[in-house]
Amino acid sequence: MQALYAQLLVGLINGSFYALLSLGLAVIFGMLNIINFAHGALYMMGAFCAYFLLNLLNIGYWPALILAPIAVGIFGMILERTMLQWLSGLDHLYGLLLTFGMALIIQGVFQNYFGSSGLPYSIPDALKGGMNLGFMYLPIYRGWVVIFSLVVCLATWYLIERTRLGANLRAATENPTLVRAFGINVPRMITLTYGLGVGLAALAGVLSAPINQVRPLMGADLIIVVFAVVVIGGMGSIMGSIVTGFALGVIEGLTKYFYPEASNTVVFVLMVLVLLVKPSGLTGRAN
Amino acid sequence: MADSKLTEATTASKPVAAPGAGAPVLSVQNLQAWYGESHILHGIDFNVKAGEVVTLLGRNGAGKTTTLKSVMGIIGKRTGSILFDDKEIIRATSDKIARMGIAFCPEERGIFASLDVRENLLLPPVVRSGGLSLDQIFDLFPNLKERLNSQGTKLSGGEQQMLAIARILRTGARFLMLDEPTEGLAPVIIQQIGHTIARLKSEGFTILLVEQNFRFASTVADRYYIVEHGKVIDGFANSELAANMDKLHTYLGV
Numbered sequence: 001m002q003a004l005y006a007q008l009l010v011g012l013i014n015g016s017f018y019a020l021l022s023l024g025l026a027v028i029f030g031m032l033n034i035i036n037f038a039h040g041a042l043y044m045m046g047a048f049c050a051y052f053l054l055n056l057l058n059i060g061y062w063p064a065l066i067l068a069p070i071a072v073g074i075f076g077m078i079l080e081r082t083m084l085q086w087l088s089g090l091d092h093l094y095g096l097l098l099t100f101g102m103a104l105i106i107q108g109v110f111q112n113y114f115g116s117s118g119l120p121y122s123i124p125d126a127l128k129g130g131m132n133l134g135f136m137y138l139p140i141y142r143g144w145v146v147i148f149s150l151v152v153c154l155a156t157w158y159l160i161e162r163t164r165l166g167a168n169l170r171a172a173t174e175n176p177t178l179v180r181a182f183g184i185n186v187p188r189m190i191t192l193t194y195g196l197g198v199g200l201a202a203l204a205g206v207l208s209a210p211i212n213q214v215r216p217l218m219g220a221d222l223i224i225v226v227f228a229v230v231v232i233g234g235m236g237s238i239m240g241s242i243v244t245g246f247a248l249g250v251i252e253g254l255t256k257y258f259y260p261e262a263s264n265t266v267v268f269v270l271m272v273l274v275l276l277v278k279p280s281g282l283t284g285r286a287n
Numbered sequence: 288m289a290d291s292k293l294t295e296a297t298t299a300s301k302p303v304a305a306p307g308a309g310a311p312v313l314s315v316q317n318l319q320a321w322y323g324e325s326h327i328l329h330g331i332d333f334n335v336k337a338g339e340v341v342t343l344l345g346r347n348g349a350g351k352t353t354t355l356k357s358v359m360g361i362i363g364k365r366t367g368s369i370l371f372d373d374k375e376i377i378r379a380t381s382d383k384i385a386r387m388g389i390a391f392c393p394e395e396r397g398i399f400a401s402l403d404v405r406e407n408l409l410l411p412p413v414v415r416s417g418g419l420s421l422d423q424i425f426d427l428f429p430n431l432k433e434r435l436n437s438q439g440t441k442l443s444g445g446e447q448q449m450l451a452i453a454r455i456l457r458t459g460a461r462f463l464m465l466d467e468p469t470e471g472l473a474p475v476i477i478q479q480i481g482h483t484i485a486r487l488k489s490e491g492f493t494i495l496l497v498e499q500n501f502r503f504a505s506t507v508a509d510r511y512y513i514v515e516h517g518k519v520i521d522g523f524a525n526s527e528l529a530a531n532m533d534k535l536h537t538y539l540g541v
Contacts, residue, residue: 167406171399178397181359182411183385183458 004257005136011253012246013142013211016149019245020204021226022233023153024197026241027160030173031193034084034095035235039226040219041106042198045072046205047214048110051121061124061210068206069199076198080191088190103220110216118213145207152203153242156196160238169193228271234281244282311370312337312462312493313358318367318377319517320350320357327353329517330367335462340484340494342504345514346540351497352394354514355464358495359391360384371462386414390455394466394497398439398447404431407439407450411458418459427483428453445476452483463487464495469503481506501539513538 021039028036049068053059059067079102087095127141160166172179172186180186205219212218226245233244248267256263274282311334320328328350335341343351357365360381369377376384385391390411399407408424408431425432428449434442442450448468455463465484469477477500484494484507498504504511505528513521515538523531 164406164409167402167410170401171406171410174399174401175397177361177381178391178393179410181361181381181385181391182455183382183414184412185382 002136004254007253007257008250009136009138009142009146009253010256011250012146013249014252015246015249016146017204017208017222017245018226018229018249019153019242020149020200020207021222022229022241022245023156023238024200025226025230026233026235026238027156027200028194028197029235031169031190032080032084032088032095033092034087034099035092036194036197037096037100037223038079038102038106039099039197039201040221040223041103042072042076042219043201043205043208043222044110044214044216044219045075045106046202047121047209047218048114048205049202050206050209051119051214054121061206065203065206069202072202072205073195073199077191077195080194084194085187085190103223107216107220114216116215116217118215118218121209121214123210141210145211149204149207150246152200153245156200157238157242225267228267230281231271232267232274232281234283237283240281240283310373311335312372313495314368314370315354315358316368316370318354318357318365318369320353320362320366321364322353322362327362327517328357328365331357331514331517331519333512333519333522335493335495337493338488338491339509340488340496340507341510341512342496342498342508343512343514344498344501344504344535344539346538347499349514350517351514352466353517355391355466355495355497358384358464359389385411385458385460388414388460389462389464390458390460392451392455392463392465392468394470396447396451398442398450400438400440402439403435404437404439404442404450405435408435408454408457411454413458415459417461419456421457424453424456427456427486445472445479448472448476448480449483452480456487461491462493462495464497466497467499468496469498469500477503501535 021043025036025039028034046068049071050061050064053064053067054061083098083102084095087098123141127144130137130139131143160169168179168184168189172184172189176186208218229245229248230241232248233240248270251270252263252266255266262269313335315331315333318328318331319326331350331354333341333343343354345351353362356362358369358376360376360379360383365377367377368375371384371387371389374387376387399410402410408421419427430446431450431453434446439450440447452465452468468480468484472480481503484496488494488507496504496508505525508525510524511522511528512519513535521534521538
């Protein structure tokens, strides 16, 4: 049983990263109509940003949790202003190609300087150690990642579905021309939305740094699974991407316990099944 | 009671000029516009004075809607001159134009499905003071108050039209452009929208209206312009309507 709980926890942690990343992808897709293939590279940049802050400026984990998403978010907004904005109105394929190219360049640059091996990033003192819950041993940092990710995901959901700003976002997703004709600066809103989605990816990167080490290709490996998550959940829905992210992490964890051979493929098998039955995804709107 | 409160609140900020008096608020000269490669407007000239209701008439595809959209700045390529409050807006983006005090109610109404009625109503930002308060809006459109938490597109066609008008009254814009507000609506709703427009006019709003329903337009308009093949080919005041009836039948083919 211990092993089952341990795998469930691993699943929840992976699910946290899936949820944060697929949420960012959903937010970006809604506003920009772009499938952001650079998402994994930006996640990696978040982790590296935390690493640089610590080793160059001696700024620790807690400030990095805020500073890294802001810094990478600003980098993302520059990408949007200088490149992505020119793709509005074109087919998805162009955005996909451009962001895929960006990902290759960003990852290539980091690989050139840091190779492919991992750089260590230690767990902050306050979150070191673990708790014995009776039925299992819980490393505190891992518990923190799950809870903090959940809080961030729900806060993002609240922002988009329940606030005035979120109403502007949803309206601009539906009909940007009319929203702009009401006097709302839609291009600025699009830039900020991309920054928000990128910031979520960078935040996931910082959270992941103490667990998975900091590597130039850490995002490239993860993003493949995240895209499968997005396909299963459907691109349209905010809550859908959160729930699907966590659920698939857990399913993956359970598979590792019950049938380890399939643990790397279970998400993709599910993706195929969902595509066969409901091509727009579990929560997606047909389009 | 409700009427007097509305009058008080909206006229206090700006005295009502007599309709048609003074310089034009909107003055359009040689406006040309393109949708992609196709040249839609070939030189539109007209003006709207403070407090007037001006109606653009014409057949389907004549360029009336495109004219409104060009004034609003949501047609990509446009040339000529559009003066609003003596400022040139032909090159301005639509968010800037809205901020200057022009509000647009599109033909397809543009109610957002992912927003509830309250969010739809509160979506357009207030661009200047003097807009209607929510209470005044509910006086004008009591139906909306009952349905605040419904999804925007769950409303009936008439309610959606009222919502589309109501939300731009909140913004403080004094120049309203309404594109076919009666299209597809039941006579009793059309009557209600007619009363609303008459009331807005008496409050000093300036209204540029596009209508296919000439009978409806004649109940609210001060002046008419006839649009054909992307040009304004004629114009006359409501008082000259009877004398122009024959011409009008030819223009509109009714």
